[in-house]
Amino acid sequence: PNEQITINVEGNQDIQVYIGTYSYDASWREDSKIKSFTLKPGVNTIQSPNGGLIYFYNKQQGGTIRTTITTGGTTTPFFELGKHTKQDLINMLDQYPNAHAVELKGERVLITASPARVKKYLLGSNTDPVQLLKKMDEATRIQDKVAGLSEEQVDKHYVHYVEENHSPDYYMYATSYRT
Structure with missing residues (x-):
C-alpha cells in the first residue's frame, strides 16, 4: 500500500494498468479500491493506497508494448x-x-x-x-x-x-x- 511503483513502457501507445484484484483486495461493495492508471510510453510512476497485484491491459488491437517494473513491488x-x-x-x-x-x-x-x-x-x-x-x-x-x-x-x-x-x-x- 502507498508504495511508489515505477514502470517503463516501451512502444508507441498507451496501456492500462490496474492495482488490486476484484474480490481479493476489495469486496463486491468496494470496487473503488481497485485503482487503474493509463501509462504512456516512457517512465511512469503510480501508487495505490490499497496495494495489490498489478495487471496490465492492452486495449489496442495492434502494435507492441513492453512494460518493465523498475522499482517497487x-x-x-x-x-x-x-x-x-x-x-x-x-x-x-x-x-x-x-x-x-x-x-x-x-x-x-x-x-x-x-x-x-x-x-x-x-x-x-x-x-x-x-x-x-x-x-x-x-x-x-x-x-x-x-x-x-x-x-x-x-x-x-x-x-x-x-x-x-x-x-x-x-x-x-x-x-x-x-x-
Whole structure:
C-alpha cells in the first residue's frame, strides 16, 4: 500500500494498468479500491493506497508494448501451465512465505487465491495444479462450445477465478468483474 511503483513502457501507445484484484483486495461493495492508471510510453510512476497485484491491459488491437517494473513491488508466486510443476509451486510458496497472493495461469483460465488456501485446498488435497488447470481449461472450452463459439471467436482474456476473502459467507461467486 502507498508504495511508489515505477514502470517503463516501451512502444508507441498507451496501456492500462490496474492495482488490486476484484474480490481479493476489495469486496463486491468496494470496487473503488481497485485503482487503474493509463501509462504512456516512457517512465511512469503510480501508487495505490490499497496495494495489490498489478495487471496490465492492452486495449489496442495492434502494435507492441513492453512494460518493465523498475522499482517497487514484491514478487508473488506465479504458476504457469506448461512451464511449472507441482514441485515448482511448492518451492515458490516456500520462497515467498509472506506473498500477498498466488496466481495459477492455464491456457484459458487464471486463478488468484491466498497462499494459505492454495496450501490447504490444492496442495493439502494432493491435487496437481497442472491437472487442475488442464481440467479448468477444458471446462472453459466446453462452455464456449455450448455457447456456439469457436476457438477463434472466444474472448482473448482469461476467465479469472478469484478467491473472495472479505466475506466469510462467500468463497467464489459470479458478478460484475468477477467469475
